[in-house]
Amino acid sequence: MPNKLARAVRVSMHNDNALKIGLFGANCSSGRAVTLLEERWSGAWKDCLALARTADDVGIDFMLPIGRWKGYGGDTDYQGATLETVTWASGLLASTKRITVFGTVHAPLFNPLIAAKEFVTADQIGEGRFGLNIVCGWNEGEFDMFGVEQRDHDRRYDYAHEWIDIVKRAWSIDGNWDYKGEFFNLKGVRMNPKPFGGSHPITMNAGASANGRTFALKNCDAFFTSATRTDPERTAERVRDIKSEAKSYGREIDVYTVGVVTCRPTQKEAEEYHHYATVECADWKAVRDILALKNISPATVGQETYEAQRRAYANGMGGLPIVGDPDHVADVLAGLTAAGLSGIGISFVNYGRELPFFADEVLPRLQRKGLRAARNGRI
């Protein structure tokens, strides 16, 4: 029998860091950088494996993959080569010791019992370090290739409620059980083994709509939302609202955000590289195609908003741009904790090349600010 593993330990990602830092999007070609640059991320397995091992060594808390099934087009076919996230997580969990690795799973595409068993398998491999990001579907075109019709927006989250309910039952109920809901009618269900250590994996969601947010607050441990660099008070207010809405459902939730980091020895170098990667060498055709998928065009939103959206998507598909020298990057990250955020999923143009500098220069600054334990400071 494995030792007992408390849920609180999983939710805190097995450590005391006040600001959790994860790597977001490394299972996809180009990661989150819509750029033509030669050194853009490959997303290949051997690069992911080397990255995860380095991340594990330097004390990064989590890896969060993107559930994406086909490329966005453009000159690079942005995110055109992606590794399936639960198998990816299993491989990484087998090769690491401390880091939490998420799978990002489209509830409408996976039978919940098969999914629950995959999660248990990954969690057993990682001895309690698997995490689940539940997504309901973002890009309509992706569902067509499966022959699966996307439900309308509200129904998506109704369905996801039943789906996660079934997964959690499979993780916890001993013996046989039935389930009769609006979307599922299951008979004589029995599932063993259970997740590692007698507790459930950490779960997260990043719904942006009112329904998506309510789903996350009622069902998940962590909620990802956007943060604004220009107005920390607005971010703090948003975090307070989210936490108080969760309380109204009798729940506690950790709030996270996503960011795109360019960190160089000097501010000038960081800004120049950032401009080079995301303006001069942006894959503008891919940006145009991404925006078209979301029905964002000068005709639908007006030229000014369209230009702002183009810039945001070229800069890593949205997310907080954090560009500067190590002092600046550490200060921005510290500001997120001050706003009440529990952590951030970050991306780099080339995760493997850029992580060591970030780990050597930014993480110690965060330690000195009292936001992170020394490397590998586990509970």
Ligand SMILES: Cc1cc2nc3c(=O)[nH]c(=O)nc-3n(C[C@H](O)[C@H](O)[C@H](O)COP(=O)(O)O)c2cc1C
């Ligand atoms: C951090 C983060 C990770 C996400 N990961 C994925 C993903 O991998 N696959 C996907 O289809 N959608 C992903 N999404 C989209 C959300 O799940 C959600 O569908 C989107 O924010 C729109 O919100 P809504 O569904 O409430 O309209 C992600 C969003 C964020 C902010």
